[in-house]
Amino acid sequence: MAEKKVRFIIERQDGPNEKPYNQEFDVDYRPGLNVVAALMEIQKNPVTVDGKKVAPVTWECNCLEKVCGACMMVINGVARQACCALVDEIQQPIHLQPARTFPVIRDLLIDRSVMFESLKKIMGWIELDGSWEVKDAPIQNPYTAQTAYEISHCMTCGCCPQSDFIGPAPTVQAYLFNLHPLGKFDAPKRLNALMEKGGITSCGNSQNCVEVCPKSIKLTTYLAQLNRDVNKQALRNIFNK
Amino acid sequence: MFHTTFYLRRLHSLCGLLVLGIVLFEHIFTNSMAIFGPAALNGALEMMELIPKPIFLGLEVCGIAIPLLFHGIYGIYIALQANNNPQRFKYIRNWNFTLQRWTAWFLVVFLVWHVGYLRLYVKGVTGTPISFELLQNFFQNPVVVFLYVIGMWAAIFHFCNGITTFCMTWGITKGPRSQNVIGIISMGLCAALCLVTLVFMASYFMY
Numbered sequence: 391m392a393e394k395k396v397r398f399i400i401e402r403q404d405g406p407n408e409k410p411y412n413q414e415f416d417v418d419y420r421p422g423l424n425v426v427a428a429l430m431e432i433q434k435n436p437v438t439v440d441g442k443k444v445a446p447v448t449w450e451c452n453c454l455e456k457v458c459g460a461c462m463m464v465i466n467g468v469a470r471q472a473c474c475a476l477v478d479e480i481q482q483p484i485h486l487q488p489a490r491t492f493p494v495i496r497d498l499l500i501d502r503s504v505m506f507e508s509l510k511k512i513m514g515w516i517e518l519d520g521s522w523e524v525k526d527a528p529i530q531n532p533y534t535a536q537t538a539y540e541i542s543h544c545m546t547c548g549c550c551p552q553s554d555f556i557g558p559a560p561t562v563q564a565y566l567f568n569l570h571p572l573g574k575f576d577a578p579k580r581l582n583a584l585m586e587k588g589g590i591t592s593c594g595n596s597q598n599c600v601e602v603c604p605k606s607i608k609l610t611t612y613l614a615q616l617n618r619d620v621n622k623q624a625l626r627n628i629f630n631k
Numbered sequence: 632m633f634h635t636t637f638y639l640r641r642l643h644s645l646c647g648l649l650v651l652g653i654v655l656f657e658h659i660f661t662n663s664m665a666i667f668g669p670a671a672l673n674g675a676l677e678m679m680e681l682i683p684k685p686i687f688l689g690l691e692v693c694g695i696a697i698p699l700l701f702h703g704i705y706g707i708y709i710a711l712q713a714n715n716n717p718q719r720f721k722y723i724r725n726w727n728f729t730l731q732r733w734t735a736w737f738l739v740v741f742l743v744w745h746v747g748y749l750r751l752y753v754k755g756v757t758g759t760p761i762s763f764e765l766l767q768n769f770f771q772n773p774v775v776v777f778l779y780v781i782g783m784w785a786a787i788f789h790f791c792n793g794i795t796t797f798c799m800t801w802g803i804t805k806g807p808r809s810q811n812v813i814g815i816i817s818m819g820l821c822a823a824l825c826l827v828t829l830v831f832m833a834s835y836f837m838y
Binding site: 551591592601616618621 | 634635636637638640641709712713714716719720722724725727728729795796799800801802804805806807810
């Protein structure tokens, strides 16, 4: 009996400035097969459908349980995690492309450092050290803890489209740290950072971010809250001087 | 540190909704008078002529020309940055995002023609007052009628979708429910105003 095959059409690129090209691979079907597992099969035996042996496809993955965000790629036109993209649930042939909202390093491997730079811009951390005694952690506000927990699920995967806009993910992280009992001291700094060019004002309200977020974070709700906070901060900047 | 982009974007939002929104409503209101016949429209136009010329010109420059130029020129800069992808993300808000920019591009061209011809050339250069008869004559060409209806619809959609995004931008509607409710209300308003436009445009062929 002929084995069932799954056809993959992969957009490859040999280097950051090389031209992209497509290659097709067949992978043996097995129940529960996901895109990462299929890419591992291709890595073991990188032979195209024409029988040509090629360099194995490069991609990134880590946790394999939709927690780390590393395996984000464009699958059938939609940015998502490859580890939880089950072959049974998506249309075949399966088209894989790198997420071109980021610079492509090679094949499906992208450079996400812009998101890290954005997190630095919005002060995505809590200042713990200072001229004070470091004690036990303060308690979280029980009324906002659930929201904070939800936003903390963000794995900076980059599914929410990043452009010259700082991006929904890092922007909403500013709200997470503003909610923190110690982080809130730096809230004006974060809000001022969001006012800069490419900050929250570059959001076009297309709301694609909330639709594609694999962690179902209510990004648009927190963006609207941040809009409110940023506007108040702007008024303080003008009238408190 | 002065956040120029932030204040320009917020000014763009305020100017579009409040100032140009009033201009749009004034246009719809005055033009609806055509429904009641030539006398009603000409009466409404003459009423506006009662405002002293310097004040009227001041209102036109400060209330229409400057806000429109700012909103239009800065809007072009914003629209150029957009990545319209409704084919890929077929969500309503994403379609509205794209339509907001498509209507903007159409309006840039349409308003250059509309303001340039009717206000600057006909009223300004030739000194002919705008009247029901003049517009009726102008609308004898079906292409002009078609472009004017599309122009009005584009402006109405751009304004109504602007209400929804204004509420998000200013943090008025935060959660998905309130954003949806405002979205539905503004699209209802859009449909109603589009219908009104059709009726007053049709009245030029009734009388």
